[in-house]
Amino acid sequence: MSAPQAPAGALERFSYDDAPVRAFLLATIVWGVVGMLVGLIVAIQLADPSFNLLPELSFGRLRPLHTNAVIFAFAGNAFFTGCYYSMQRLLKAQTFSKAMSWFHFWGWQAIIASAAITLPLGFTQGKEYAELEWPIDIAITVVWVVFAINVFGTIKNRRERHLYVAIWFYIASIVTVAILHIFNNLVVPAGLFKSYSIYAGVQDAFMQWWYGHNAVAFFLTTPFLGLMYYFLPKAADRPVFSYKLSILHFWSLVFIYIWAGPHHLHYTALPEWAATLGMLFSVMLWMPSWGGMINGLLTLRGAWSKVTTDPVLKFFVVAITFYGMSTFEGPLMSIKTVNALSHYTDWTIAHVHGGALGWVGFMTFGMAYWLMPRLFRTELWSPKLAEAHFWIGTFGILLYIVAIYAAGLTQGLMWRAFDSTGRLAYPDFVETVTPLIPFYWARAVGGSLYIVGALFCLLNLVMTWMSAPKSTGPEVFEAPPMAPLVIPAEHPSPWRKGRPAVTEPFFNLGRFAEAGWHRLWEALPARFTVFVVISVVVASLFEIIPTFLIKSNVPTITSVQPYTPLELYGRDIYIAEGCYNCHSQMVRPLVAETERYGEYSKPGEFVYDYPFQWGSRRIGPDLHRVGGKYSDLWHLEHLEAPAKVTPDSIMPAYGHLSTQAVDFEGIQARVDAMAMLNVPYGEAIKRAPEMAREQADQVAQRLAADIAPGDEAKRAEAFERYRDKDVVALIAYLQRLGTDISKPPPPKTTAPGATDARSKQTEGGAK
Amino acid sequence: MSLTDIMSHADLSLYPKVSLVLFLAVFAAVAWRVSRRDAAEDAHDANLPLSGADRSAGADL
Numbered sequence: 001m002s003a004p005q006a007p008a009g010a011l012e013r014f015s016y017d018d019a020p021v022r023a024f025l026l027a028t029i030v031w032g033v034v035g036m037l038v039g040l041i042v043a044i045q046l047a048d049p050s051f052n053l054l055p056e057l058s059f060g061r062l063r064p065l066h067t068n069a070v071i072f073a074f075a076g077n078a079f080f081t082g083c084y085y086s087m088q089r090l091l092k093a094q095t096f097s098k099a100m101s102w103f104h105f106w107g108w109q110a111i112i113a114s115a116a117i118t119l120p121l122g123f124t125q126g127k128e129y130a131e132l133e134w135p136i137d138i139a140i141t142v143v144w145v146v147f148a149i150n151v152f153g154t155i156k157n158r159r160e161r162h163l164y165v166a167i168w169f170y171i172a173s174i175v176t177v178a179i180l181h182i183f184n185n186l187v188v189p190a191g192l193f194k195s196y197s198i199y200a201g202v203q204d205a206f207m208q209w210w211y212g213h214n215a216v217a218f219f220l221t222t223p224f225l226g227l228m229y230y231f232l233p234k235a236a237d238r239p240v241f242s243y244k245l246s247i248l249h250f251w252s253l254v255f256i257y258i259w260a261g262p263h264h265l266h267y268t269a270l271p272e273w274a275a276t277l278g279m280l281f282s283v284m285l286w287m288p289s290w291g292g293m294i295n296g297l298l299t300l301r302g303a304w305s306k307v308t309t310d311p312v313l314k315f316f317v318v319a320i321t322f323y324g325m326s327t328f329e330g331p332l333m334s335i336k337t338v339n340a341l342s343h344y345t346d347w348t349i350a351h352v353h354g355g356a357l358g359w360v361g362f363m364t365f366g367m368a369y370w371l372m373p374r375l376f377r378t379e380l381w382s383p384k385l386a387e388a389h390f391w392i393g394t395f396g397i398l399l400y401i402v403a404i405y406a407a408g409l410t411q412g413l414m415w416r417a418f419d420s421t422g423r424l425a426y427p428d429f430v431e432t433v434t435p436l437i438p439f440y441w442a443r444a445v446g447g448s449l450y451i452v453g454a455l456f457c458l459l460n461l462v463m464t465w466m467s468a469p470k471s472t473g474p475e476v477f478e479a480p481p482m483a484p485l486v487i488p489a490e491h492p493s494p495w496r497k498g499r500p501a502v503t504e505p506f507f508n509l510g511r512f513a514e515a516g517w518h519r520l521w522e523a524l525p526a527r528f529t530v531f532v533v534i535s536v537v538v539a540s541l542f543e544i545i546p547t548f549l550i551k552s553n554v555p556t557i558t559s560v561q562p563y564t565p566l567e568l569y570g571r572d573i574y575i576a577e578g579c580y581n582c583h584s585q586m587v588r589p590l591v592a593e594t595e596r597y598g599e600y601s602k603p604g605e606f607v608y609d610y611p612f613q614w615g616s617r618r619i620g621p622d623l624h625r626v627g628g629k630y631s632d633l634w635h636l637e638h639l640e641a642p643a644k645v646t647p648d649s650i651m652p653a654y655g656h657l658s659t660q661a662v663d664f665e666g667i668q669a670r671v672d673a674m675a676m677l678n679v680p681y682g683e684a685i686k687r688a689p690e691m692a693r694e695q696a697d698q699v700a701q702r703l704a705a706d707i708a709p710g711d712e713a714k715r716a717e718a719f720e721r722y723r724d725k726d727v728v729a730l731i732a733y734l735q736r737l738g739t740d741i742s743k744p745p746p747p748k749t750t751a752p753g754a755t756d757a758r759s760k761q762t763e764g765g766a767k
Numbered sequence: 768m769s770l771t772d773i774m775s776h777a778d779l780s781l782y783p784k785v786s787l788v789l790f791l792a793v794f795a796a797v798a799w800r801v802s803r804r805d806a807a808e809d810a811h812d813a814n815l816p817l818s819g820a821d822r823s824a825g826a827d828l
Contacts, residue, residue: 090815164815230816239813244801251797256790276783284790518800519808542786546779549771 012159012481015474016088020101021081022375022465025368027109028077029458032364034116035069036451042066043447045652046619047440049643052652056120059652060578064131065119070356071129071219073112078364079223080104080147083170085371086230087154090164092479096153100146107143111136122576123193127208127611129215130184134195137185144181148174155525159479163522165246169226171525172254172532176218179536184211190673191666194572198677201606202269202554205614206262206547210540213261220355222253224363225292228320231367232299235312241298245291247518252288254532256281258539263334266343267588268614269554269603274547275336282334289327296320311386315366318394322358326351341416344584344618346436347408350401357397357450365389365457372461376468385456393453399446407439416592424595429621434648485523557604558745562679563736565667565688566695570733572670573726575613577654584615585624585737598625598738605741608679620651627739632699633706635731636722657727662696664689664724692729699728 045051045059052058088095095101114136118124124131132140151174155167184207187195199207233240240246262270262278297320300307307313329351333342342348369386373379380386414432417425426432521528563571574580587593589600601624606612630638637644640658642651671688675681684691700723708714722728 086816160815162812162815164812166816233813233816237817239810239817243809243813244804247801247804248798252794255793259786271779273779273782277786280783280787281790284787284794287794519804522812546777546782550777550779 010480011478013476013478014092014094014159015476017095017098017101018085018375018474020095020098020105021085021371023105024077024081024084025371025375026461026465027105028074028081028364029368029454029461031069031073031077031112032361033451033454033458035066035074036447036454038062038066038069040444040447040451043440043444046650047437047444049650049652055577055654055656056122058577058654060581061120061122063581064124064128064578065116067129068115068119068131069112071215072115074364075220075224075356075360076108078360078367079173079219079227080108081371082227082231082367083151083223085375086166086227087151087170090160090167090230091154091158092160092477093154093157096150096157100150100153104143104147104150107139107146111139111143114139118193122578124575124578125185125187125195125197125611126575126580126613127184127197127204127211128580128616129212130181130208133193134185134187134189135192137181137187140181141178144174144178148178152525152529159482161483161485161523163525163528164229165240165243165250166226166230167525168250168522168528168532169222169229171529172250172536173218173223173226175529175533176214176222176254176258176536179533179540180211180214180218184208188673188676190670194670196670196673196677197611199612200608200610200677201612202271202603203548204610204612205265205268205606206270206274206544208612209264210258210261210543213264214258216355217253217257217260220360221257224360225249225253227363227367228292228296228316231363231370232296232316232320235310235316235366235370236300236303236306238299238301238303241295241301245295249288249292249295251535252291253285254535255539256284256288258536259543260285260334262543263339264616265614266334266336266339267590268586269601269606271547271550271603274543277543279334279336282331284331285327286331290324293320293324293327296323311383311390312366312370314387314390315362315369318390319359319362319366322354322362322397326355326359329354340588340590341412342408344616345408345412345415346404346439346617347412348617350404350408353404354397354401357393357400361397361450362393365393365453368457368461372464376464378464378468381460381463381467385460389453389456389460392449392456396446396449396451396453399449400443401446403439403442403446407436407443410435410439415596416590418592424592427596428646429596430646430648433619433650437650485520554603554607556607557602557741559743560605560607560740561746562608562674562681563733564691564695565671565684566662566692566699566729567733567736568670568674569662569667569692570726570729570731571613573657573730574733575611579623580613580615582615582617582619582651584618584622585612586614587622587624587738593622597622599741601738602741605738608674610674610677610679620649623734623737625738627735627737631706632702632731632735635734636703636727639727639730654727654730657730658722658725660726661724662692662726662729664692664696667692693724695732696728697723699732703728703731 041051041057042059042063045062049059055061084095084101111132115132118133118136119131123133125133151170155163186198188198189195197204197207229240229246259281260278262274263282264278266275266279268275297317300313300317303313307317332338333347333351342351369380372381411432414426414435419425521531562568585601587597587600594600605624606614634645636658638646638651639654641653641655642649668688671681671684675685681688697719700719703722704715704718707718
C-alpha cells in the first residue's frame with residue numbers, strides 16, 4: 001500500500017496551537033527545579049539528620065513530595081509538552097480543543113500544587129508513587145480523561161492517515177496509565193483526606209507493584225520513547241534507523257512490561273510462581289529495550305559529527321545510553337539471587353536515578369533546547385550555557401550514581417556478612433548506616449551539580465522567551481485532507497482456488513506474514529487502541545486473577561486479629577509520617593534476615609494491612625518483628641530523640657508526636673471504613689473511641705511507671721502528659737507489629753458479630 | 768465449584784515456564800512478520816517527522 005497523495009489544489013490551511021506547549025515547557029523546567037531541590041534536601045537529611053527542621057519538612061514527608069514532583073510534575077509536564085507539539089505535526093492537525101488543552105494545563109498544575117500542600121501535611125495513602133489522597137486522585141482521573149479526549153480528538157481530525165510510531169507510544173501511555181491509576185487507587189474514604197486501600201497485604205502489594213513498576217514503564221518510559229522517536233530524527237535530520245525495529249520495540253514493550261511488576265517482591269510473602277513470572281518477563285524485556293536503544297543510537301548514522309557541536313544531540317545520545325544502561329540493569333536486578341542483595345539497598349536508588357536523571361531528564365532537556373528556538377521563533381539565548389548544562393549535568397549524574405552504587409553494595413554486603421563464629425558481623429543496624437554517610441554527601445554534591453544544570457536550562461528558557469518577537473501571529477501550514485483508507489487487497493494465491501475449507505488457516509497464515517493488517521491498524525486508531533488495551537488488560541488479569549483467587553496464596557493464621565482502634569490510629573500516624581520510606585515490614589526468608597530480625601514474614605500476617613507497608617528501602621531496620629522487642633519507654637525516647645538512644649542514628653526526631661493530641665472521636669470513622677472492607681471489628685464498630693482511650697491509658701500507665709518508678713506524683717504527671725498523645729497510639733501499633741503469630745488462637749467469641757471469611761478459612765495457628 | 772476452587776486446585780508451578788515459551792514464540796512470530804514489511808512503506812512512515820507538515824506556508828492567518 002503506497003502513501004496516497006491528494007490532488008494538487010486540495011491543500012488545506014491550518015495552524016498549530018503552541019501556546020499550551022510553551023506553558024507546559026515552562027512548567028516542566030520550573031517544577032523540575034523544585035522537585036530536584038526537594039530531592040537535594042532529602043539527600044542532605046540522610047547525610048545529616050539535623051536538617052529535618054520541621055515535622056512537615058522531615059524526610060518521611062518530603063521524600064514522597066520529591067518522587068511525586070519529579071515523576072508527575074517534571075516528567076509529566078515534559079510528556080505533555082512533547083506530545084502536544086509532535087502530535088499536531090505528525091497528524092497535520094491543530095489540537096482538538098484549545099479549551100481542553102488549557103484545562104489540562106491548569107488542572108495538572110493544580111494537582112501538583114495540591115500534592116505539594118497535602119504531602120508535607122501528612123495526607124497520604126502510604127503507597128509509593130500513589131500517595132495522593134482520593135480527592136486528588138479523582139482530579140487526576142478527570143484531567144487525564146480530558147487529555148485523552150484531546151489527543152484522540154486530534155487523531156480523529158488528522159490529515160495524515162498513517163499514525164507514526166511516536167503516536168502509538170502516546171496512545172499506549174494514555175490508556176495504560178488510566179488503567180493503572182484507577183485500579184491501584186480504589187479506596188474506601190474515612191474522611192476528606194484519609195482512605196484505606198480496598199486491597200490488603202499480599203494482594204495490595206501485588207497491585208501496588210503492578211502499578212509502581214508500570215508507572216515506570218508507561219509514565220517514564222513509553223512516553224519518552226514516543227518523544228525519542230519524534231525529536232531524535234528531527235534533531236539529527238534523519239529518519240529513524242529502522243521502522244521495523246520500532247514496531248517490534250513497541251509491541252514487545254506493551255506485551256511484556258505489564259507482567260514484570262512482581263520482581264519488586266522477590267522473597268516476600270508473594271507466591272513464588274508470581275515472583276518467578278515477574279522475573280522471567282523482566283529478563284525478556286532486555287530484547288525490546290535494547291532494540292529500542294540501538295534504534296535510537298543508529299538513527300544518528302551519518303550524523304555523529306553533529307554530536308560534537310549540537311548540545312541537543314549530546315543530551316539525546318547520553319539519554320539513550322542511560323536508557324540502555326537502565327534497561328540492562330533492571331532485568332539483572334530482577335533475577336532473584338541478584339535481587340536478594342540489591343533489594344532494600346541504595347543500589348535500587350542508583351538504578352532509578354540512572355534512568356531518571358539520565359534517560360528522562362536528559363531526553364527532556366534535549367527536547368527543551370530543540371523546542372526553544374522553534375516555539376519562540378528566535379535563536380536560543382545561549383548555546384554555550386546549554387553546552388555547560390550538558391557537561392555539568394553529566395558529571396552530576398555520574399557522581400550521584402557512582403556514590404550511591406557504592407553505598408548500596410556496601411550496605412547490602414554488610415547486612416549479610418557473618419563473622420567466623422557464625423554470627424552477624426554487624427548486628428547493630430546503625431553499623432551498616434554510618435559508613436554510608438560520605439557516599440550520601442557525594443550524592444548531594446552530584447545532585448547539586450545536576451540542579452545547577454537545570455537552573456541553566458531555566459535561565460535559557462526565560463531569556464529565550466523574553467527575546468521572542470512580540471507581534472507574530474500563528475504560522476500557517478498546508479496539507480491535503482486525510483486520504484481515504486486503503487484496505488490491502490486479499491492475497492491472490494492461485495493455490496487457494498478450489499481448495500477445501502480445512503486449508504483456509506494456512507492461507508490466513510500467509511496473510512499474517514504479509515503484515516498488511518498491521519499497517520491497516522496503523523491507520524485505524526480506534527482498533528489500534530483496542531489491541532493495546534487488550535494486551536495490557538489480558539496480561540494483567542493473568543497475574544491478578546490467580547493472585548486474588550488462590551486460597552493457598554494467603555494461608556490464614558487464626559491468631560492474626562485486626563488492629564485495635566488505637567493501633568489502627570497509630571498505624572495511620574506511621575503512614576502519615578512516611579515511616580515506610582525508611583522501614584520495611586517484611587522479613588525475607590534469608591538467613592541474614594532471620595538472624596537480624598527474627599521469624600520470616602508470612603502472607604497470612606498481613607490480611608488486615610490496608611494498605612500493606614512492606615516498604616522498598618531499609619534506611620532504618622525492618623520493623624515487622626519489632627513488637628515486644630523494646631519497652632514502651634524505649635520507643636518514646638527513641639521517637640523523641642533517636643540519636644540519644646542509638647548514637648549515629650540518622651532518623652529524624654518525632655517530638656511533635658508527644659504534644660499532638662489523638663483525635664479519639666475521629667477513630668470511629670476509620671474503624672467504620674475498615675469494617676466496610678469486611679474487617680471483623682466486633683464491638684469496636686460501636687465504641688471505637690472508648691476502646692482507644694482505654695488502651696491509651698494502659699500504654700500511658702506503663703510509660704509513667706517506667707519514667708518515674710518510685711515517684712507517685714511524677715508518675716501521675718507523666719500519665720496525664722501522654723495518655724491522649726499521638727505517640728501513645730504509635731507505640732501501641734509498633735508493639736503490636738509481628739506479634740500475633742506467636743499468640744494462641746483467640747476463642748471464637750472475641751469478635752462478636754464477626755462475619756469475616758478470613759477467620760473461617762483457618763489452617764491452625766502459626767508454626 | 769467456584770472459580771476460586773478451580774484456581775486453587777490448579778498447579779501454577781509451570782505457569783512461568785509456559786508463559787515464557789508462549790511469549791518467546793509470539794515474539795519470534797512478530798519479529799519474523801515485521802521483517803517482511805514493505806521497505807518503501809517503511810521509508811515513507813519513517814520520514815513522517817521529517818515531512819513538510821511542520822514547515823510554514825509563509826503567511827499568517
